[in-house]
Amino acid sequence: MPLLKLAFKSLWNRRFTALLTLFSIALSVTLLLGVERLRTEARSSFANTISGTDLIVGARSGPIPLLLYSVFRIGDATNNISWQSYQDIIKNRHVAWSIPLSLGDSHKGFRVLGTTPAYFQHYRYGHKQSLVFRQGVPFAGVYDAVLGAEVEAKLHYRLGQKIILAHGAGEVSLFKHSNKPFTVVGILARTGTPVDRTVHVSLKGIEAIHIDWHGGNRPLPGMSMSASAALKQDLTPKTITAFLLGLKSRISAFSVQRYINNYSQEPLLAILPGVALQQLWDMMGIAEKALMAISLLVVLVGLTGMATVILTSLNERRREMAILRSVGARPLQVFLLIMGEAVSLTVLGTILGLVLLYALLWLGQPFIATQFGLFINIDWPSNYEYALLGILFVASLLVSFIPAYRAYRYSLSDGMTIRI
């Protein structure tokens, strides 16, 4: 203990260089744990978003794009699919339930999802948890809306409030469906999935707000249809973006998938969400490994920097060593002193790094959620992270051996007299 105290005091004497070293170690720790954190949190966030759905069906593209736009609201569909094909496929005897999804509109930067009440009944996330209403009820009328928890938290809407949807999914929308306001009838409890960031309306509602739009153009002045007039029209949608399928038995999943992928009236794609998710990981695995390798290298640079700083300081500190020797310190104690210095730098650097990491996570969490739809949980370090820190500690011990041994040699040869 007195050694550590002495090491600390000696460090305090050289606080400027020590602080810089400390900072470089802290940054490398933040980077190492940050990369690890993002990797695992992104995985669990993705994996927890959908469960209990056997197949996702959309226009024929690739499994990963379909998964991303239908479930995670990342990117856009290549094509829509027809209502007729949807009706055709859900008549299959193996199908237990289905949830149609219609994307494309937005409300103040939040995606609007057109669906049916089946969504609230059958959609599952995490470990087969169903959606829970914190307030209100599922939508029943054409102009009813159900908000995700994040939408409510950000925009402070109450039940009964009127909201206006905007055309397109852009952050800034030029065209608003202002003649057909929706009423908030329900607010969902937080799920930690993209559902929180979604405004849910009925498919008929989506159809109604576009009924006077022709060929993707907004209605000409004087040609728009009022909200009540639209209700009298046939509001069966012509197209949807994708749909989720639940089967009576998962044994039939592969055959239903084949049936859909060979469906000759329309090029459709059915994917197994869990399998597509794993394909996504396999693709990202290389990038993850590269990031991990880089952050490990940064840690190495940090530690080498620390060793260098201590090494260069040794020459200036020969007098300090000599004084220590003169008051009775043995060469081994000088060795331990330098080790103690490195250890205190690493430990303090690690603590500072952790503080930085949590500050960054806390600051970055809302941004990552809005930009990428990923929910980063702020948890205590995992066992793996502790193990990483342990390795870092051992590595710092090994690296500090070099200056410590050097000091040991000096103190042996110099004794109490310095020959400079």
Place this chain on the structure above:
Amino acid sequence: MTRQRNLTYLFIILGLMAVGGPSYGKEVIHRQYGPHVHGVAQLNIAQEGETLVLELQSPAINILGFEHYPTTSKQRELVANAIAILQTAPPLFELPSAAACQLQKADVDTPLIGRSRKLVHADIKARYQFQCHSVNSLNSINVNLFRKFPSIKAINVQMLTDKGQSMTRLTAHRTIIDF
């Protein structure tokens, strides 16, 4: 200026379309094919309750060395042999004995024993249905296809079990599927 030119182009295009482009929309797609990669087979595994289904699909060339209609008696013999091997599932797929799985059904299907002689890239499909009395002990499957059919270099496995959906890839050095 450019706008006018663009309009002219538009009219030309519209005119061409009216005169007689291909009529999309009415035609039904009949020309579509599944993936077919030599050396790679697909294994689908689905489990629900005590039922376990394995579906193997492979380009015939992996199993027979050819994938056209068998023309010589030797080729016909090869096809018959392969079907016989595939029909006896237990040596091909080793299930843990603790799971107490019994083969209920094994079907092997290939157009090579069908009527149509016009075959390119024919597949062989096999489907096995087991009943496993203690599903909880069903934690791995050892796939012995690589030894029986060395032309199979890799098997893409998709799994649907109580634990969810997953996939993995087997090679001659990695033959065990963990649940």
